[in-house]
Amino acid sequence: MAGIIGAFVSLIGALFFLLAAIGLLRMPDALNRMQAGTKATTLGSILFLFGIGIMQPDYLGRVFILVVFIVLTNPVSSNALARAAHANRKRIGAVLSPDALADDEARIAAGDRGTAGTKEATHGA
Amino acid sequence: MIMIKARALGFLGLWTVWLLLTAPWNTQEAVAGALVALLISLLPFSAASPLGDLKLSPKALAWLVAYVFVFIKALVQSNLDVAFRVLHPKLPIDPGIVKVKTRLKTPLGRLLLANSITLTPGTITVEMRGDDLYIHWIKVADPDPEAATAAIVGNFEKYLEVICG
Structure with a gap:
């Protein structure tokens, strides 16, 4: 019985990996691909591992x-990748508005x- | 005080990992693990650990538990959101980067906030500068920093402020 439940939980985890893969193919640029890749693989791994645990x-x-x-x-890691992708946004054709x-x-x-955060930095003129 | 706390939490964390790795337990292994964890937690660098930012009052611990559940709910929601966008024939995205402000001051609080934002619906933390976080939002609902802050940060910040300021 535990084997069946565990296998089912792992299967749902695998489905999230499939969604991540479809997302990687369909999304237009690196930053959007990361949206699919990060979230779905995180929950996918969690469910997959807990399935094995069960x-x-x-x-x-x-x-x-x-x-x-x-x-x-x-x-x-996805934060680091997103930062790198943003630094190269023109080359990867990212549309951001x-x-x-x-x-x-x-x-x-x-x-x-002034610091990047302050809106009204004083100009010395 | 904060150094003692960082070392004690470092010791507890290391020993817990050891115990979970070596299950089923026997006394020899547990004692050996405790000794090594104690040695590591007494090394000079462990005092700089962000674990010292964690508050240990009963209220903070209760909110930490509540936060785990809030986080799991957000994680499941974000996955359903990804599933919806990825499978939708028209691919409903409208990406942009918005700036939000955080009130959290400690490194641990900011780490947890940035990680939580990345794992919640449609948002990824791209960059942090001073008090500002730059967030990639897959469908920008409101580019205004204040409204975006309320929508993205508000829910987690409420908990993290109690847990680790």
């Missing part, structure tokens, strides 16, 4: 550690010495 209760402790590590590290980050970068490049 089938083999001895592994539950190890499965729990894996889940915690995946939840902590998966978003961090609005793009607050590019606006602030342009403002800093234009010689605005």
Whole structure:
């Protein structure tokens, strides 16, 4: 019985991986692909691992550690990838409207010495 | 004080991982693991661990448990959202990057907030500068920073402020 439930949970996890794969194919650019890739693979891995944990209760402790590590590290890696993709947004043809980050970068490049966060930086004129 | 807390939590965390890895347990392994975890938690760098930011009052711990459930709910919602967008024939996306502000001050709080935002419906944290987070939003509902802050950050910040300021 536990075997059937575990297999079913793992199957649902695998379905989320399938959704992530379809998302990777259908989305237009890297940043949007990451939306599908990050979220669906996180829940997919969690369900897949817990399915194994249900089938083999001895592994539950190890499965729990894996889940915690995946939840902590998966978003961090996608954050790094998103940052790199944004730095290369013209080359990958990303369409972003609005793009607050590019606006602030342009403002800093234009010689605005204030921090990126302050809207009304004082010009010394 | 915060150093002692960081070391104690570091020790507990390491030992818990060891115990979970070595199940089923015997006394020798547990004691050996505790000794090694204690040694590591006394190394100089462990005092700089962000774990020291965690508050340990009963209220903070209760909110931490509640936060786990809020997080799981958001994670499931975001997956259903991804499923809907990916399978929809017209691919309903309208991506953009919005700027939101956070009130959280501690590194741990900000780490958890950025991670939570990445795993919730339609948003990915791209960059953090000072108090501002830049969020890639797959369907921008409102480009205004205040409205975006309320929509994206508000729900998690409420909990994280109690848990780790």
